[in-house]
Amino acid sequence: MSRSILHALLHTGLITAAMLSLSGQTTAQTGTQTNTQHQGMHHQPMKVETKPFAPTAGASSTAVYDDLSNVPLWPNLGTVSYRVTTASPLAQRYFDQGLRLAYGFNHAEARRAFRKAQQIDPDCALCHWGEAMVLGPNINAPMEAEAAAPALAAVTRAMALAPAARPDEQALIEALARRYAADPAADRRSLDAAYAEAMMDVAKRYPDDADITVLTAEALMDLSPWDYWQAGGAEPKGHTAEIVRMLEAVMERNPDHIGAIHYYIHMVEASDRPERAVPGADRLASFDLGAGHLVHMPSHIYYRVGRYLDSLQANRRAVATDEAYLESIGTAGIYPGAYFPHNIHFLMASAQMAGDGPTAVSSAEKLQATVTDDAARTVPWVQPIMAAPYFAHAQFSQPDAIMAAPAPSDEFPFVKAMWHYARGVAQAKAGDAAAAGKEADAISALERTADFSGLESAGVPAATVLELARHVVRARIAQARDDNGGAIAEFTAAAELEGKLPYMEPPFWYYPVQQSLGAALLRAGRIDEAEQAFATSLTRARNNGWALYGLMKVHEARGDREAAKEAAASLERAWAGDPGMLDLARL
Structure with a gap:
C-alpha cells in the first residue's frame, strides 16, 4: 500500500484504537508519529499519507486472529527463511510464515503465525520477538496504546528466553526491547529512534545477514513514513540514501527477497527515478505469491513508469488473491478493510489509464x-x-x-x-x-x-x-x-x-x-x-x-x-x- 489512511486517521483521531486492535497495529504510548505523503515530481508532499479506510471492528471480529486451533500454513508466501533456535520444524515453519507475512504487511496474520509458533514451542525466543515486532508501528500505521502491553509482554518473554538463543537472535531481541517501555507516557519517537539506532548496530555486526539488513531498513523507514524525498524527488531526506543502499545490497545478494523488494519499491516510487525499481517489480510480479499486497506492489512502479497494462494485471491478480484469502478469514480488520479496497481502486485507475473501459x-x-x-x-x-x-x-x-x-x-x-x-x-x-x-x-x-x-x-x-x-x-x-x-x-x-x-x-x-x-x-x-x-x-x-x-x-x-x-x-x-x-x- 502506496499511502496510509490508517496513520492519518489515527493521527487526527478519526478512528479509535478499538478499530485497529484486532490486527495489533497499535502504537505508542502517548506519542504520535507524523507522516507525510509521497514526494511528487512537481509538488510538495501533502502532510499525511493516505490510503483506504479501516472499518470498525467489533469484539467478535477478532476471533479469527485469536483462534490458534487451526492456523493454516499458507502456500506461496515467498522463500524467506530465518533459522530460529527451536527443536520443532513446525514451529520454524510458522515462524517463517510470520516473517513472510510481516514483509507483506499482513501484520494481523503474521502475529497469528508467530503465536502459533509459540504454542508449538513456548521456549522459542524469536517466536515471541516476532509477535512483539508486528505489534509495533509500520509505515502504513502507527502504534496505539492498546498494543503497548502485549508488545512489551512478548519482548519481555523473548528477553527471558534469549540466553538459550544464538547471538544474532539475542541481538535482534535486545534491539527490539528498546522499542517498548513499561511507562505509558514514554515518547514514541524516542523509542522508535532508539530501536532504529540499535538495529543499525546489529546490522554492522551482521553485515551479510539479509533479514537483519531489511529489518534495519524498515526500522529507519518507520522514523519518517513516506517522507523520503525533497520536493521533486531528486534529493533524499534523512536516512533515505542509506536505506536505499542497504536494500540494493540485499537485492544484489538475494534478488528474491520479498521484503527487500517491497521496501525498495516504497523507497523509490516517489523519487524522480522510480524506474530503478523496475527489475525488482518485475521479479516480484514473476513469483506465484499468495499474499495479495505483494502481488499488488509491482503496480506502484508500473503506474509511475507508464506500464499501465502491467499495473492493471498486477492488481487484477492481487484482487483475486485477496478474495481467495478473505473467503477463509472473513472481512474484519485492517487488511480486508484497507489493503483490499486499495487494490480495487488501483485496478480501476490502471484500467482508466490503459483505456480498458469494461475493467474500469x-x-x-x-x-x-x-x-x-x-x-x-x-x-x-x-x-x-x-x-x-x-x-x-x-x-x-x-x-x-x-x-x-x-x-x-x-x-x-x-x-x-x-x-x-x-x-x-x-x-x-x-x-x-x-x-x-x-x-x-x-x-x-x-x-x-x-x-x-x-x-x-x-x-x-x-x-x-x-x-x-x-x-x-x-x-x-x-x-x-x-x-x-x-x-x-x-x-x-x-x-x-x-x-x-x-x-x-x-x-x-x-x-x-x-x-x-x-x-x-x-x-x-x-x-x-x-x-x-x-x-x-x-x-x-x-x-x-x-x-x-x-x-x-x-x-x-x-x-x-x-x-x-x-x-x-x-x-x-x-x-x-x-x-x-x-x-x-x-x-
Missing part, C-alpha cells in the same frame, strides 16, 4: 460495493474513495447509465460533487449544455456550503478537486457549444489547479487535464501549443495512451507521417481498449 467500470462497481456508507460516516476520508468510481463512469459509461445512477447521500458532499461532475460530463456529451450547466452550478453550491474540514485536515485537497471538477464540466459545456476559446480557458484553469494537487497514488484527479487542453488547442488550430500540452501530459503520466493519441493527431495535422506513425505505434503498445473509441473530444 466493473472495478468501479466492485469498489462501490466494497466501501460502505457506515465507513464514510465514521471516517470522512473515505469520501474520495467512494467518489472515485464516478470518474470511471464519466470516462467510459454511456450518458443514460450515468444519469440513471442514484444520488449519493447529502451527508457525503465530496461524493455528491463527483456525482454531479459525472452527470455534467454526460450531459455535455449528450449535447444538453443547459442541463450540464446546472450540474456545474451544483458543484459550485457545494464549494460554498459544504464542510470539507474533515477531509482537508486529513490531507485531502477537497476544495481544489471540486473547483477543478467544475472547470472541467464548464470546459465540456464549451466543447458541446463548439466554443474552443471557452474550452481552452476552462481547461487551462483546471490544469493549473491539477498542478497544485499533492502527489497521491492513485492520483486525486484521475487524468492529466493537459491532454484535454491539448485537444482543445489542436481543434483551435494552435498546433505548437497543443503539442506542448500533450508533452506535459506525458511527463505527468508517462506513456499515457490518451495523450499519445493527441500527439499522433498533432503530427498528422503537421503532415509529419513518420512522427505520427511512431506515436501510433506507442499508442498501440500502451492501449488496452478499442482504438476506435478515441477522438479529441474524449481526451
Whole structure:
C-alpha cells in the first residue's frame, strides 16, 4: 500500500484504537508519529499519507486472529527463511510464515503465525520477538496504546528466553526491547529512534545477514513514513540514501527477497527515478505469491513508469488473491478493510489509464460495493474513495447509465460533487449544455456550503478537486457549444489547479487535464501549443495512451507521417481498449 489512511486517521483521531486492535497495529504510548505523503515530481508532499479506510471492528471480529486451533500454513508466501533456535520444524515453519507475512504487511496474520509458533514451542525466543515486532508501528500505521502491553509482554518473554538463543537472535531481541517501555507516557519517537539506532548496530555486526539488513531498513523507514524525498524527488531526506543502499545490497545478494523488494519499491516510487525499481517489480510480479499486497506492489512502479497494462494485471491478480484469502478469514480488520479496497481502486485507475473501459467500470462497481456508507460516516476520508468510481463512469459509461445512477447521500458532499461532475460530463456529451450547466452550478453550491474540514485536515485537497471538477464540466459545456476559446480557458484553469494537487497514488484527479487542453488547442488550430500540452501530459503520466493519441493527431495535422506513425505505434503498445473509441473530444 502506496499511502496510509490508517496513520492519518489515527493521527487526527478519526478512528479509535478499538478499530485497529484486532490486527495489533497499535502504537505508542502517548506519542504520535507524523507522516507525510509521497514526494511528487512537481509538488510538495501533502502532510499525511493516505490510503483506504479501516472499518470498525467489533469484539467478535477478532476471533479469527485469536483462534490458534487451526492456523493454516499458507502456500506461496515467498522463500524467506530465518533459522530460529527451536527443536520443532513446525514451529520454524510458522515462524517463517510470520516473517513472510510481516514483509507483506499482513501484520494481523503474521502475529497469528508467530503465536502459533509459540504454542508449538513456548521456549522459542524469536517466536515471541516476532509477535512483539508486528505489534509495533509500520509505515502504513502507527502504534496505539492498546498494543503497548502485549508488545512489551512478548519482548519481555523473548528477553527471558534469549540466553538459550544464538547471538544474532539475542541481538535482534535486545534491539527490539528498546522499542517498548513499561511507562505509558514514554515518547514514541524516542523509542522508535532508539530501536532504529540499535538495529543499525546489529546490522554492522551482521553485515551479510539479509533479514537483519531489511529489518534495519524498515526500522529507519518507520522514523519518517513516506517522507523520503525533497520536493521533486531528486534529493533524499534523512536516512533515505542509506536505506536505499542497504536494500540494493540485499537485492544484489538475494534478488528474491520479498521484503527487500517491497521496501525498495516504497523507497523509490516517489523519487524522480522510480524506474530503478523496475527489475525488482518485475521479479516480484514473476513469483506465484499468495499474499495479495505483494502481488499488488509491482503496480506502484508500473503506474509511475507508464506500464499501465502491467499495473492493471498486477492488481487484477492481487484482487483475486485477496478474495481467495478473505473467503477463509472473513472481512474484519485492517487488511480486508484497507489493503483490499486499495487494490480495487488501483485496478480501476490502471484500467482508466490503459483505456480498458469494461475493467474500469466493473472495478468501479466492485469498489462501490466494497466501501460502505457506515465507513464514510465514521471516517470522512473515505469520501474520495467512494467518489472515485464516478470518474470511471464519466470516462467510459454511456450518458443514460450515468444519469440513471442514484444520488449519493447529502451527508457525503465530496461524493455528491463527483456525482454531479459525472452527470455534467454526460450531459455535455449528450449535447444538453443547459442541463450540464446546472450540474456545474451544483458543484459550485457545494464549494460554498459544504464542510470539507474533515477531509482537508486529513490531507485531502477537497476544495481544489471540486473547483477543478467544475472547470472541467464548464470546459465540456464549451466543447458541446463548439466554443474552443471557452474550452481552452476552462481547461487551462483546471490544469493549473491539477498542478497544485499533492502527489497521491492513485492520483486525486484521475487524468492529466493537459491532454484535454491539448485537444482543445489542436481543434483551435494552435498546433505548437497543443503539442506542448500533450508533452506535459506525458511527463505527468508517462506513456499515457490518451495523450499519445493527441500527439499522433498533432503530427498528422503537421503532415509529419513518420512522427505520427511512431506515436501510433506507442499508442498501440500502451492501449488496452478499442482504438476506435478515441477522438479529441474524449481526451
